[in-house]
Amino acid sequence: MSDHEYTPTSKAGKWFNDRLPLLTLANHLTDYPTPKNLNYWWTFGGILTFCLITQIVTGLTLAMHYIAHADMAFESVEHIMRDVNYGWLIRYIHANGASMFFLAVYIHIFRSLFYGSYKAPREIIWIIGIIIYLLMMAAAFMGYVLPWGQMSFWGATVITNLFSAIPLVGEGIVTWLWGGYSVDNPTLTRFFTLHYLIPFLILGLVVLHIWALHVPGNNNPVGIDVKKPSKDTVPFHPYIVIKDTFALLMFMIVFAFFVFYTPNILGHADNYIEANPLVTPAHIVPEWYLLPFYAILRSVPDKLLGVIAMLSAILILAALPWLDTSKIRSAVFRPLYKQFYWILVADVLILGYVGAMPAEGLYLLVARVATAYYFLHFLVILPVLGLKEKTLPIPLSITEPILGGTANLATARNKESSIK
């Protein structure tokens, strides 16, 4: 992986490194050559690592006080909020941390979409990322069930019932998931177990994600390969470390704002009512980060097809490296793709909005159009666009536009040729 052999300077370090090359690994990570034109959209990988660690640490401490039992879960959460020292703080960080995690992951995903980071040779990084995203959704959903409020209970009921759409074995699978004939105590205890397990699975996948990243190295805003050895890269430490840290601090300000000023704004008031299997809340909505997919589910008037559409909307992302036929990575040099990219962003935001609204009238119509467009983007627009689009000339190296001293490539080229 490293471009050069590393030998520790101290005798003890050499002795240890010969037996377990951890120091070589540490050296690789600090010296890791990073494209020098990375912008702030590239800082979200570090931010996401921070989010994962935050969720694990706050989750472990909450688990010391939480009781996974249908009769006691709701009260134990209130006990955490009122009696446990700093319990309110830890729980609010954990609950809002989930939202911050998704906020960061959506920015991270849309950055990949804009700059074509999913394209060869980075398909495996991308697919591991999609698996992490799926696991995040599973963990978030099961975590939301644990306080055993009304939204917990009915959210769990609706989501587990998605499996009942499977022909023949669906009902059996749902009963198996529940451990009974409805969402009840056996469901709660197993969700707690899985909610505890999944973050560690994610942690393992993050290691693979970064490992796969370090093989070809980072993509960059220009989307062309760095030339090695060249002046195209800077060592990860200190250049990227300090930039990531600065971005993380900015992110933490937003995080802290939610935790300290509006800790419940992203939740639902109904979840402060204890679970009641006899009454469904008038308006069931999932957490904001699942709303676009919820809108897709509801826009299809057939149960099985609705579930298939929702799952396809997520899984289609895994096929993206092959659906996008363009050889050019960065949207900077793809004038048409750039426009379709922003339409997709708007489309997903619209889906999120109608997902939060009742499924009727105009909302339903908008949801259907937006759902159709979502699939159209991936299945028709991207494959065709890659073949038809007239792309802009890409620079020779990532250093070229920088040396020109202007973001405008045409000007940069003129300057460079006039210098020559």
Next chain:
Amino acid sequence: MSEKKTNRRDFLFTATYAVGAVGVGATVWPMIDQMNPDASVKALASTEVDVSSLTLGKTITVLWRGKPVFIRRRTEDEIADARSVKLDDLKDPEKDEDRAKNPEWLVMLGVCTHLGCVPLNDKGDYNGWFCPCHGSHYDTSGRIRKGPAPTNMEVPKYEFVNANTIKIG
């Protein structure tokens, strides 16, 4: 390279894999089956409900196996409504006569067959039930008429133990 022939070693490999697969399967099955309803859950199989206080046009909701069960004492109009519908108009054709043996009493799981929410009484376009979650409309027989739910609300096994008591399950 000579032509590959099946020999003793190939047989041993195949036999070992086969036995290994059976062993793995036998070990994994208890880990999967432990998640199915346990003996204590299954033991709560039936519930007796006193319905003497139920007047015409009223519904009570009772809990059976953790699920709500609607017991409705239907009015003449509701029964007439339910029985006059043509089977061709139904998404999940089922006669009202089969769903309510005693026309005055409708007993069914109060669980929307779409994604499991509890529908609301006396609501919706067919004066039966309406599910607030994703907008399924049920008629006075609990049959799906409009919306994403695929089937009618399920009628559980039940019987009148005496004039005032229904045993569900």
